[in-house]
Amino acid sequence: MSTVRLSTTSYVVLGMIAMRGPSTSYDLKRAIGHSVGYFWHFPHAQLYSEPKRLEQLGLLEVEEEDDGRRRRTYTITDTGLSALRSWLAEPTDQHYELRDIAEIKLFFNELAEPDDIKRLAQDQIKQHQDRIAEYEQMQERFGHESAISRRMVTLGLGLEMEHAALRFWTSLAERAERGEFEA
Amino acid sequence: MSTVRLSTTSYVVLGMIAMRGPSTSYDLKRAIGHSVGYFWHFPHAQLYSEPKRLEQLGLLEVEEEDDGRRRRTYTITDTGLSALRSWLAEPTDQHYELRDIAEIKLFFNELAEPDDIKRLAQDQIKQHQDRIAEYEQMQERFGHESAISRRMVTLGLGLEMEHAALRFWTSLAERAERGEFEA
DNA sequence: TTTCAAATCGTCTGAAACAGATGATTGGAA
DNA sequence: TTCCAATCATCTGTTTCAGACGATTTGAAA
DSSP: OOOOOOOHHHHHHHHHHHHHOSBOHHHHHHHHHTTGGGTSOOOTTHHHHHHHHHHHTTSEEEEEOSSTTOOEEEEEOHHHHHHHHHHHHSOOOOOOEEEOHHHHHHHTGGGSOHHHHHHHHHHHHHHHHHHHHHHHHHHHHHTTOHHHHGGGHHHHHHHHHHHHHHHHHHHHHHHHHTTTTOO | OOOOOOOHHHHHHHHHHHHHOSBOHHHHHHHHHTTGGGTSOOOTTHHHHHHHHHHHTTSEEEEEOSSTTOOEEEEEOHHHHHHHHHHHHSOOOOOOEEEOHHHHHHHTGGGSOHHHHHHHHHHHHHHHHHHHHHHHHHHHHHTTOHHHHGGGHHHHHHHHHHHHHHHHHHHHHHHHHTTTTOO
């Protein structure tokens, strides 16, 4: 077994191919785009270079078209599958990271104009409402199709988080309205 | 005014120096470590290289010790302050990113053993409970000192998010217990 | 049936982010 | 006074990243 350290990107690629079956990089890009991509961004260039690496490590197999687009279709190997499975079985000690520019701006509220805080809060409210609507629509459309309902489980976490953020920014907007961030 | 694109890291550095006053890279590392570092990780090496860049751009000024540690103490310039202020005033269209390895593993639940899901959920419950305790302690200790209470505002968001995650994983653990992730 | 604009698909580049090793300085306990 | 642990700073090689670029394909209008 190799001693190379695989990244989260590696496992997402492995997992996607294991779940979907044989896939091209472009397939991955699209599949990730309407699933894990909602909460963790993977630049599409990675989805071309990473499978190449995984193939060299023997975790994927590749089949190349020899003309036109020259698509490379990747399949997971037994080694790849067992690497993925042991990662899934492994405990995760790392806490999540919430990369939220709005939160950073809010952290520096002392340096901002009170009106900036108000607008920030209002923008966030709108954004989270929109996202909630989007998630609910997904849940409605696909949540009951048992074929993919297990892929919808994380939507529940996404929704909880969105509602939490919405609650926070709503209450913050009220506090700002009350003048809590003046002088 | 320069046309260089500043990153979030840049603004965090500027903001920290603006809020704390003259700071060394090590000061930044520590200050970030017990504030924004809780939700967005900035590798400390960046906090040495980034101020250097900002100094070259004229957004910071530097004063160097000429012996011993050779600490470089950075101060924000007027240009730096106005760059920071206009960033704070600017709307933020980007949605947050939630980099959560546990969520990724859960997404691939179809490929995992039912017991893995149970343990994943239990670990997450523990982790979020601990984090909540940590945040509540911070709130209790510093929330009332008006000198810094405005720097504690984001703690509220952190807590809301932690509670949301805790709710989700708690309910997920029950579903797993009921055998929802078998076969 | 040609044509041409939009959508799809793939690669490349240079810059920034990153983990983690290394090394120097310092304070204070033994 | 020595010596260990904490503090502080830099360096290295790798990975991530945004976004530009270019090639192929589709299909609708001409």
